[in-house]
Structure formats: structure tokens, C-alpha cells
Amino acid sequence: MDFSTNQWHGYVGGSTPYGLWVDGPLHPWRDANGTPTFITAHSEGYRYNVVYDWHNGSTWTNWNAGVHWNSPRDTYEGHYANRHWIMSPFARGSLVVGLTHHEFYQSSATIGGVAGFNSHAHGFNTRWVNAIGYVRSTNDGQAWTIPQPGDYGQNHHNVRCVLIPEPWSNQSIDTAYGFMHPSNIVKEGNYYYAFIEVRNLPGNTTLLDSGFAMIRTSNLDASVGWQFYNTSNQWETVNHQYYQGNLAPQQPKLFFKATGWNSYTTSDRNGRMAQTIRYHVPTQKWVLFGYTGLQANGLCYCVSNTLANPQFEVNGRRMVSLAGGGAMNEYHSNHFIGVFDPNSQDQNYQTILGNSAVVITADEGVRYKIGTIRIT
Numbered sequence: 001m002d003f004s005t006n007q008w009h010g011y012v013g014g015s016t017p018y019g020l021w022v023d024g025p026l027h028p029w030r031d032a033n034g035t036p037t038f039i040t041a042h043s044e045g046y047r048y049n050v051v052y053d054w055h056n057g058s059t060w061t062n063w064n065a066g067v068h069w070n071s072p073r074d075t076y077e078g079h080y081a082n083r084h085w086i087m088s089p090f091a092r093g094s095l096v097v098g099l100t101h102h103e104f105y106q107s108s109a110t111i112g113g114v115a116g117f118n119s120h121a122h123g124f125n126t127r128w129v130n131a132i133g134y135v136r137s138t139n140d141g142q143a144w145t146i147p148q149p150g151d152y153g154q155n156h157h158n159v160r161c162v163l164i165p166e167p168w169s170n171q172s173i174d175t176a177y178g179f180m181h182p183s184n185i186v187k188e189g190n191y192y193y194a195f196i197e198v199r200n201l202p203g204n205t206t207l208l209d210s211g212f213a214m215i216r217t218s219n220l221d222a223s224v225g226w227q228f229y230n231t232s233n234q235w236e237t238v239n240h241q242y243y244q245g246n247l248a249p250q251q252p253k254l255f256f257k258a259t260g261w262n263s264y265t266t267s268d269r270n271g272r273m274a275q276t277i278r279y280h281v282p283t284q285k286w287v288l289f290g291y292t293g294l295q296a297n298g299l300c301y302c303v304s305n306t307l308a309n310p311q312f313e314v315n316g317r318r319m320v321s322l323a324g325g326g327a328m329n330e331y332h333s334n335h336f337i338g339v340f341d342p343n344s345q346d347q348n349y350q351t352i353l354g355n356s357a358v359v360i361t362a363d364e365g366v367r368y369k370i371g372t373i374r375i376t
Contacts (some may be wrong), residue, residue, distance in 0.1 A: 211254030
């Protein structure tokens with residue numbers, strides 16, 4: 001599916017209005033009528049229905065022909081309402097809850113008509129702080145809302161976050177850090193789980209600690225009360241009065257932790273290993289798909305029997321062979337991937353029923369590219 005000719009699309013800095021492009025993994029759900037659907041992962045989100053064929057993008061239809069999510073543009077750092085990417089929709093009937101990738105930057109520059117946009121590629125990146133946000137839709141993803149101070153008994157803007165990053169002024173270091181790119185949400189037992197890319201600033205350095213973290217909640221209908229898996233291998237409830245990661249007392253465990261990473265000069269270091277989580281019915285294991293950035297083409301997976309007591313590191317990372325075809329440059333750590341089984345009967349495609357699944361990559365810009373992955 002190539003969005004570059006879409007009437008709503010505009011490249012950053014292009015002559016057409018800023019709009020439809022791909023900047024995150026595709027995580028589908030079925031709406032209340034059973035129609036397969038998804039929202040493009042960006043601060044401007046577009047709903048697409050896939051009635052006929054996941055392998056033929058020309059059959060995908062833009063639901064109601066327009067944008068369905070237009071993120072707020074509040075440039076005050078502590079308000080956590082600058083730019084939200086909806087990446088993790090989870091549906092129960094027509095109620096859809098999503099985790100977001102929230103970006104804050106402070107910049108006077110305007111690119112493509114968007115004030116405060118900040119990108120290292122364009123030569124400026126003075127402050128980039130990332131959080132995991134929370135949104136809800138009560139009408140099948142036609143419209144979305146973010147929490148407001150006063151919701152869920154919280155009289156502060158932190159209520160908009162599930163994981164709260166360290167304020168930039170604490171260390172005042174010019175680099176991008178925080179919590180990024182949430183995976184899809186799945187349910188095991190009484191808890192809902194998701195995975196998060198983490199970029200930690202450990203102190204007195206611009207170099208990052210990188211890896212992924214796990215979060216969960218028993219109440220999907222609130223942004224508060226979530227837990228993270230900590231460095232003592234225990235589940236700990238998020239303190240919404242403070243922040244997590246970096247120099248905070250609350251430290252999510254970084255799975256497959258890599259240290260000393262400069263994100264502007266080298267490729268990703270294990271943070272994007274956790275983009276899609278599915279339950280593989282034949283082996284009765286949870287399979288986590290993503291990229292390592294450290295080996296071969298980077299496309300990898302790891303497994304665990306349970307999410308409550310995760311064993312991903314013990315079981316190790318395994319690379320996905322591309323011997324069956326596909327260009328090497330279609331699978332690297334600058335891309336995003338979604339993996340799912342279209343035959344899954346779950347509303348959120350939680351299960352992979354057989355030995356194959358659809359893999360959809362999102363490249364830098366405007367294209368979804370579709371293939372099949374074999375699971376043995």
C-alpha cells in the first residue's frame with residue numbers, strides 16, 4: 001500500500017499539506033461489526049478497512065474518507081499533549097483503548113506547516129522527550145479522547161501518561177530519550193500487557209541504555225494503575241506523582257539491555273525487539289517480534305510461556321531467516337513491523353493459529369509492504 005499518491009499525503013517539507021504517512025507498526029482489530037480495520041500510526045491517524053485482502057493494498061478503503069485522529073499541539077512539556085501516535089488499539093466491542101507514542105520537542109522551527117516539529121535529520125534536536133500516552137474511543141475508533149486533569153482522581157497532566165519520562169530540565173542533555181513505540185496490547189489471565197521501547201539516560205552522558213520494557217494493567221479503562229516489570233523482576237505500580245526511568249527511583253527492567261548507545265550515529269540497539277506480541281497456539285507460547293539492530297538483517301523474535309513471569313531473555317533471541325525470499329533492505333531496524341494471523345477469531349488478532357502469519361513492514365515514509373512469515 002503506497003500512500004505517496006494519496007490526496008491527503010504530504011511529505012515533511014513538501015508542497016502538499018502535512019498528512020498521511022506511515023510511522024509505526026500496523027496493529028489491526030475488528031470493529032463491532034467484525035470488519036478488519038486499523039489506524040495509521042502517526043499524529044494524524046487515518047482509519048482503513050480491509051474487507052477483502054490484506055495482501056492487496058488497493059482494496060483497502062479509507063473509512064469515511066478522512067482523518068480520524070488529529071493530535072493536540074500543546075508545546076508545554078509537562079502537559080503531555082504535544083503529539084500522540086496511536087500505536088496500540090485494543091477493542092472490546094465498539095470501545096477501543098490505545099497506547100500512544102508521545103513526542104515532546106521544544107523548537108521554534110516549522111516544517112511542512114507544523115510548528116514545533118523537531119527532527120535530528122533536519123539539523124535541530126534540542127529537546128526530545130518521549131512518553132507512553134493513553135487514548136480512548138467509544139465509537140469504534142471514529143473519534144478519540146485523551147485524559148484531562150481531574151480524570152481518574154488525578155489532578156495533574158501526568159494522567160495523560162501510562163509511563164512518565166524524566167523532565168528535560170533534570171539533566172538538560174540534548175538527545176532523544178524516554179519511552180517509545182508501544183506494541184499491541186494482549187490479554188493473559190486478568191491482565192492486559194504491552195511492550196515498550198526504552199531509551200534511558202543513566203546520568204552524566206549523552207549515551208543511552210537501550211532495550212524494551214513490559215507493562216500491564218488489570219483495568220484497561222484508565223491510564224492509572226498500570227504496572228511495570230522492574231529490575232528486581234517484580235511487578236511495580238507506576239507512581240503518577242513522579243516519573244520513571246533515567247535517574248528515577250522507579251526503574252523498569254530493560255530486557256536485552258544494551259549500553260553506551262548513540263542513537264544518531266548507529267542503528268537501534270534492541271529497543272525495537274518488542275513491536276508485536278502474539279500467542280502461538282500450536283506451541284502454546286507468546287512470540288515477540290521485532291528488530292535487534294545487532295545481527296544480520298535484524299529481524300528477530302523471542303518467546304515466553306507466560307507474560308506474568310517473562311522468560312524472553314532466558315530463552316534468548318532468535319533471528320528470522322530471509323532465505324525464502326525478500327530483499328534484505330525490506331527488514332531493518334529503521335522500519336516497523338506488524339505480525340498477525342488474519343484467520344484469528346479474536347477481535348484483536350491475539351492468536352496465531354497455524355505455522356504462518358502476515359508480516360507488514362512500514363518503511364520510512366509512506367508504504368506498507370506485505371509478506372508472509374513462517375513459524376516453526
